[in-house]
Amino acid sequence: MTSGVAVRPRAGVDAISPYKAGEAVIPGRAAATKLSSNESPFGPGQAVLDAIAVAAGDARRYPDSAAMALRTAIADHFELDVGGIVCTNGSESLIDLIARTFAGPGDEILFPEHSFPMYPIVTRAAGAQVVEAPAPDLTADVDALLARITPRTKVIFIANPNNPTGTCIDKQKIAALLKAVPSHIVVGLDSAYGEYVDDPSYSDGFEFIAQGHRNVIVLKTFSKIYALAALRLGWGYAAPEVVELMMRVRPPFNVSSLAAAAGCAALAEPARIKEIVAHTRHWRERLMRILNDGGLHTTDSVCNFVVCRFNRRGSWQRADEILKSHGIIVRPLPALNALRITIGTTEENDLLVAALADVIADSQGSAFLESKKRSAPR
Numbered sequence: 001m002t003s004g005v006a007v008r009p010r011a012g013v014d015a016i017s018p019y020k021a022g023e024a025v026i027p028g029r030a031a032a033t034k035l036s037s038n039e040s041p042f043g044p045g046q047a048v049l050d051a052i053a054v055a056a057g058d059a060r061r062y063p064d065s066a067a068m069a070l071r072t073a074i075a076d077h078f079e080l081d082v083g084g085i086v087c088t089n090g091s092e093s094l095i096d097l098i099a100r101t102f103a104g105p106g107d108e109i110l111f112p113e114h115s116f117p118m119y120p121i122v123t124r125a126a127g128a129q130v131v132e133a134p135a136p137d138l139t140a141d142v143d144a145l146l147a148r149i150t151p152r153t154k155v156i157f158i159a160n161p162n163n164p165t166g167t168c169i170d171k172q173k174i175a176a177l178l179k180a181v182p183s184h185i186v187v188g189l190d191s192a193y194g195e196y197v198d199d200p201s202y203s204d205g206f207e208f209i210a211q212g213h214r215n216v217i218v219l220k221t222f223s224k225i226y227a228l229a230a231l232r233l234g235w236g237y238a239a240p241e242v243v244e245l246m247m248r249v250r251p252p253f254n255v256s257s258l259a260a261a262a263g264c265a266a267l268a269e270p271a272r273i274k275e276i277v278a279h280t281r282h283w284r285e286r287l288m289r290i291l292n293d294g295g296l297h298t299t300d301s302v303c304n305f306v307v308c309r310f311n312r313r314g315s316w317q318r319a320d321e322i323l324k325s326h327g328i329i330v331r332p333l334p335a336l337n338a339l340r341i342t343i344g345t346t347e348e349n350d351l352l353v354a355a356l357a358d359v360i361a362d363s364q365g366s367a368f369l370e371s372k373k374r375s376a377p378r
């Protein structure tokens with residue numbers, strides 16, 4: 001029976017543009033090289049696979065709601081206080097948990113423009129207002145953020161380094177921000193890509209909590225360097241009283257026992273992580289050099305991806321088509337007239353390098369044609 005009454009979402013839901021995941025297939029092609037979601041090019045190690053298999057044997061049981069073994073492993077590995085750790089179903093659900101714990105209708109959540117697209121989604125889902133601060137140079141600007149704080153601001157998110165731009169800000173700037181932000185405003189420092197950074201002036205944020213900033217929450221993920229994206233495992237670190245507030249809102253079984261077991265095993269493989277970092281940095285530099293030498297612009301990415309910017313309208317589409325013709329899927333960033341390209345395995349990167357030669361040749365060809373058009377007599 002139909003009543004004729006249409007259900008309506010709460011205020012704010014209509015304004016949400018659903019998250020668009022990276023593409024995984026090229027229509028008409030059996031296989032593709034997926035460089036669109038900043039995943040690890042290397043699978044989890046054997047010890048992790050073994051730990052998942054053991055945990056799967058006990059899948060009929062609910063997981064430990066406190067995720068104690070995992071939190072203890074994280075605390076030991078990162079030298080943190082176990083009472084300050086909260087684990088979640090991917091760090092995207094920690095972003096959501098922060099929004100829902102600390103903001104609601106009438107409140108504002110602030111972040112730089114061109115930030116991780118989940119920030120506006122969780123803000124609106126919580127019924128709060130999105131406030132974006134300008135990000136000149138595609139990087140967070142402390143003064144611009146401070147200028148947009150109002151009495152309604154409840155949370156500030158800063159992805160450092162930022163996805164999708166790849167850029168980061170140094171710890172002096174974060175320190176300046178924290179000094180100026182009123183202490184009742186939660187500052188979420190999203191360090192999902194922190195392991196890939198090799199800039200000594202970078203901080204993943206734990207030190208600010210150690211210094212006594214009780215409004216800071218550092219967000220971390222097992223989806224990137226730890227190669228566990230499919231298992232959905234993230235975690236955060238904050239003052240215990242801040243964690244206690246989030247624990248009230250957190251679903252009780254939000255981390256599966258398979259994910260928890262995998263996380264513990266992944267932390268026990270530091271040599272593997274070192275290798276992945278070295279591989280990523282090597283290819284990041286090489287890919288950026290190839291693009292720059294070919295006359296294309298890149299952002300100063302410190303992540304496991306590079307961002308190639310084009311200076312003629314719509315040219316990202318042409319480059320995307322060329323890469324797809326080589327079987328390579330990357331992430332379009334239309335607002336930046338750019339493509340975000342995840343660093344893959346050596347074989348995938350070799351394919352990419354060959355395909356980029358065509359992108360570069362095409363862009364130089366069209367630049368040549370454009371300059372001829374401009375100089376042609378009328």
Ligand SMILES: Cc1ncc(COP(=O)(O)O)c(C=O)c1O
Pocket residue numbers: 038089090091092093116159161162163190192193220221222223229233234
């Ligand atoms: C900046 C940033 N934060 C958080 C996440 C969420 O990661 P996950 O939910 O897989 O832990 C991502 C994923 O791409 C990200 O780029």
